[in-house]
Amino acid sequence: MSTLHPGRPRAFDREQAVLSAARLFWESGYSGTSTRALTHALGISTSSLYAAFGSKAGLFEEAVKTYAERYREIYRQAAGERDIRLVVDHILTHSVYEFTQPADHHPGCLVTSAVLADSAETIDVRTYIADLHQDNERTLLARVQRAEEEGQLPPDASVSALTGLVQAVWHGLSVQSNLGVPRDELLAAADLAIRQFARRS
Known part of the structure:
Protein backbone atom coordinates (compact mmCIF):
# COMPACT_ATOMS: atom_id res chain seq x y z
CA MET A 1 0.00 0.00 0.00
CA SER A 2 1.66 3.23 -1.09
CA THR A 3 -0.49 5.61 0.94
CA LEU A 4 -1.06 5.16 4.63
CA HIS A 5 -4.51 5.65 6.06
CA PRO A 6 -4.67 8.92 8.07
CA GLY A 7 -5.55 6.92 11.19
CA ARG A 8 -2.53 4.65 10.86
CA PRO A 9 0.81 5.59 12.40
CA ARG A 10 3.74 6.17 10.04
CA ALA A 11 5.74 3.26 11.44
CA PHE A 12 3.39 0.33 11.93
CA ASP A 13 5.00 -1.96 14.49
CA ARG A 14 3.45 -5.36 13.78
CA GLU A 15 5.07 -7.02 16.78
CA GLN A 16 3.74 -4.37 19.15
CA ALA A 17 0.33 -4.53 17.48
CA VAL A 18 0.15 -8.30 18.00
CA GLY A 29 -11.55 -13.43 25.35
CA TYR A 30 -12.18 -13.52 21.63
CA SER A 31 -15.90 -12.71 21.64
CA GLY A 32 -15.48 -10.07 24.34
CA THR A 33 -12.91 -8.15 22.33
CA SER A 34 -14.50 -5.88 19.76
CA THR A 35 -12.90 -4.71 16.55
CA ARG A 36 -13.33 -1.18 17.85
CA ALA A 37 -11.34 -2.00 20.99
CA LEU A 38 -8.62 -3.56 18.86
CA THR A 39 -8.28 -0.58 16.51
CA HIS A 40 -8.15 1.76 19.50
CA ALA A 41 -5.44 -0.32 21.23
CA LEU A 42 -3.41 -0.71 18.05
CA GLY A 43 -3.85 2.91 16.98
CA ILE A 44 -4.99 1.98 13.48
CA SER A 45 -8.18 2.17 11.49
CA THR A 46 -10.48 -0.79 10.85
CA SER A 47 -9.41 -0.90 7.20
CA SER A 48 -5.73 -0.97 8.24
CA LEU A 49 -6.41 -3.80 10.69
CA TYR A 50 -8.06 -5.86 7.97
CA ALA A 51 -5.30 -5.01 5.50
CA ALA A 52 -2.63 -6.16 7.95
CA PHE A 53 -4.28 -9.24 9.45
CA GLY A 54 -7.17 -10.16 7.16
CA SER A 55 -9.77 -10.17 9.93
CA LYS A 56 -10.22 -10.10 13.68
CA ALA A 57 -9.92 -13.89 13.64
CA GLY A 58 -6.69 -13.59 11.66
CA LEU A 59 -5.24 -11.23 14.26
CA PHE A 60 -6.32 -13.59 17.05
CA GLU A 61 -4.67 -16.51 15.27
CA GLU A 62 -1.40 -14.62 14.83
CA ALA A 63 -1.42 -13.51 18.46
CA VAL A 64 -1.98 -17.06 19.71
CA LYS A 65 0.68 -18.57 17.49
CA THR A 66 3.22 -15.86 18.31
CA TYR A 67 3.07 -16.62 22.03
CA ALA A 68 2.11 -20.30 21.97
CA GLU A 69 5.12 -21.41 19.93
CA ARG A 70 7.37 -20.41 22.81
CA TYR A 71 6.00 -23.31 24.84
CA ARG A 72 6.73 -25.82 22.09
CA GLU A 73 10.34 -24.63 22.13
CA ILE A 74 10.51 -25.04 25.92
CA TYR A 75 9.51 -28.70 25.59
CA ARG A 76 11.96 -29.29 22.75
CA GLN A 77 14.83 -27.79 24.70
CA ALA A 78 13.85 -29.70 27.84
CA ALA A 79 13.97 -33.01 25.97
CA GLY A 80 17.69 -32.43 25.44
CA GLU A 81 18.47 -32.44 29.17
CA ARG A 82 20.57 -35.42 30.30
CA ASP A 83 18.44 -36.40 33.32
CA ILE A 84 14.66 -36.81 33.46
CA ARG A 85 14.44 -34.68 36.61
CA LEU A 86 16.17 -31.86 34.75
CA VAL A 87 13.70 -32.32 31.90
CA VAL A 88 10.74 -31.78 34.22
CA ASP A 89 12.49 -28.90 35.99
CA HIS A 90 13.15 -27.22 32.63
CA ILE A 91 9.57 -27.59 31.43
CA LEU A 92 7.87 -26.31 34.56
CA THR A 93 10.35 -23.62 35.59
CA HIS A 94 10.83 -22.12 32.13
CA SER A 95 7.08 -22.23 31.51
CA VAL A 96 6.41 -20.32 34.75
CA TYR A 97 8.88 -17.64 33.68
CA GLU A 98 7.15 -17.49 30.31
CA PHE A 99 3.69 -17.29 31.92
CA THR A 100 4.82 -14.39 34.07
CA GLN A 101 6.86 -12.26 31.69
CA PRO A 102 6.55 -8.50 32.38
CA ALA A 103 3.27 -7.19 31.01
CA ASP A 104 4.94 -4.55 28.85
CA HIS A 105 6.13 -7.22 26.42
CA HIS A 106 3.98 -10.25 27.12
CA PRO A 107 0.20 -10.82 27.29
CA GLY A 108 0.06 -13.62 29.84
CA CYS A 109 -0.62 -17.28 29.05
CA LEU A 110 -2.69 -16.83 25.92
CA VAL A 111 -2.58 -20.61 25.38
CA THR A 112 -5.12 -21.13 28.15
CA SER A 113 -7.21 -18.14 27.07
CA ALA A 114 -7.28 -19.28 23.47
CA VAL A 115 -9.00 -22.58 24.17
CA LEU A 116 -11.84 -20.67 25.80
CA ALA A 117 -12.67 -18.88 22.57
CA ASP A 118 -16.29 -19.59 21.70
CA SER A 119 -16.59 -18.37 18.14
CA ALA A 120 -16.78 -20.57 15.07
CA GLU A 121 -14.26 -18.17 13.52
CA THR A 122 -11.61 -19.41 15.94
CA ILE A 123 -12.03 -23.15 15.41
CA ASP A 124 -8.69 -23.33 13.60
CA VAL A 125 -6.97 -21.69 16.57
CA ARG A 126 -8.55 -24.13 19.00
CA THR A 127 -7.39 -26.97 16.77
CA TYR A 128 -3.92 -25.46 16.66
CA ILE A 129 -3.75 -25.22 20.48
CA ALA A 130 -4.98 -28.81 20.86
CA ASP A 131 -2.30 -29.95 18.40
CA LEU A 132 0.31 -27.92 20.30
CA HIS A 133 -0.57 -29.58 23.60
CA GLN A 134 -0.55 -33.02 21.98
CA ASP A 135 2.81 -32.35 20.37
CA ASN A 136 4.29 -31.19 23.67
CA GLU A 137 2.90 -34.24 25.43
CA ARG A 138 4.35 -36.54 22.76
CA THR A 139 7.73 -34.85 23.15
CA LEU A 140 7.66 -35.39 26.90
CA LEU A 141 6.32 -38.94 26.64
CA ALA A 142 9.13 -39.91 24.28
CA ARG A 143 11.68 -38.42 26.66
CA VAL A 144 10.20 -40.25 29.67
CA GLN A 145 10.24 -43.49 27.68
CA ARG A 146 13.90 -42.90 26.91
CA ALA A 147 14.57 -42.32 30.59
CA GLU A 148 12.92 -45.67 31.32
CA GLU A 149 15.12 -47.39 28.74
CA GLU A 150 18.22 -45.75 30.24
CA GLY A 151 17.32 -46.99 33.72
CA GLN A 152 16.47 -43.57 35.14
CA LEU A 153 13.06 -44.79 36.30
CA PRO A 154 12.22 -47.57 38.77
CA PRO A 155 10.86 -50.79 37.24
CA ASP A 156 7.31 -50.13 38.44
CA ALA A 157 7.17 -46.53 37.16
CA SER A 158 4.36 -45.70 34.72
CA VAL A 159 5.62 -43.69 31.79
CA SER A 160 2.14 -42.47 30.88
CA ALA A 161 1.27 -41.55 34.49
CA LEU A 162 4.48 -39.58 34.97
CA THR A 163 3.89 -37.75 31.71
CA GLY A 164 0.30 -37.03 32.71
CA LEU A 165 1.44 -35.69 36.08
CA VAL A 166 3.75 -33.14 34.47
CA GLN A 167 1.09 -32.10 31.97
CA ALA A 168 -1.53 -31.69 34.69
CA VAL A 169 0.81 -29.50 36.72
CA TRP A 170 1.71 -27.45 33.63
CA HIS A 171 -1.94 -26.72 32.86
CA GLY A 172 -2.63 -25.88 36.49
CA LEU A 173 0.24 -23.41 36.61
CA SER A 174 -1.00 -21.85 33.37
CA VAL A 175 -4.48 -21.32 34.79
CA GLN A 176 -3.10 -19.94 38.05
CA SER A 177 -0.90 -17.48 36.19
CA ASN A 178 -3.98 -16.20 34.36
CA LEU A 179 -5.64 -15.70 37.74
CA GLY A 180 -2.78 -13.46 38.82
CA VAL A 181 -0.85 -15.80 41.11
CA PRO A 182 2.64 -14.27 41.52
CA ARG A 183 5.70 -15.81 39.93
CA ASP A 184 7.33 -16.80 43.24
CA GLU A 185 4.25 -18.78 44.28
CA LEU A 186 4.07 -20.52 40.92
CA LEU A 187 7.77 -21.39 41.12
CA ALA A 188 7.25 -22.80 44.61
CA ALA A 189 4.40 -24.97 43.33
CA ALA A 190 6.50 -26.07 40.35
CA ASP A 191 9.39 -26.96 42.68
CA LEU A 192 7.09 -29.09 44.84
CA ALA A 193 5.80 -30.89 41.75
CA ILE A 194 9.36 -31.50 40.54
CA ARG A 195 10.27 -33.04 43.91
CA GLN A 196 7.16 -35.21 43.82
CA PHE A 197 8.09 -36.36 40.33
CA ALA A 198 11.60 -37.17 41.54
CA ARG A 199 10.16 -39.37 44.28
CA ARG A 200 8.07 -41.29 41.77
CA SER A 201 10.96 -41.66 39.37
Missing part, protein backbone atom coordinates in the same frame (compact mmCIF):
# COMPACT_ATOMS: atom_id res chain seq x y z
CA LEU A 19 1.18 -7.88 21.64
CA SER A 20 -1.51 -5.23 22.22
CA ALA A 21 -4.13 -7.43 20.59
CA ALA A 22 -2.98 -10.50 22.54
CA ARG A 23 -3.35 -8.57 25.78
CA LEU A 24 -6.94 -7.63 24.92
CA PHE A 25 -7.80 -11.21 23.94
CA TRP A 26 -6.23 -12.44 27.19
CA GLU A 27 -8.28 -9.98 29.23
CA SER A 28 -11.64 -10.29 27.47
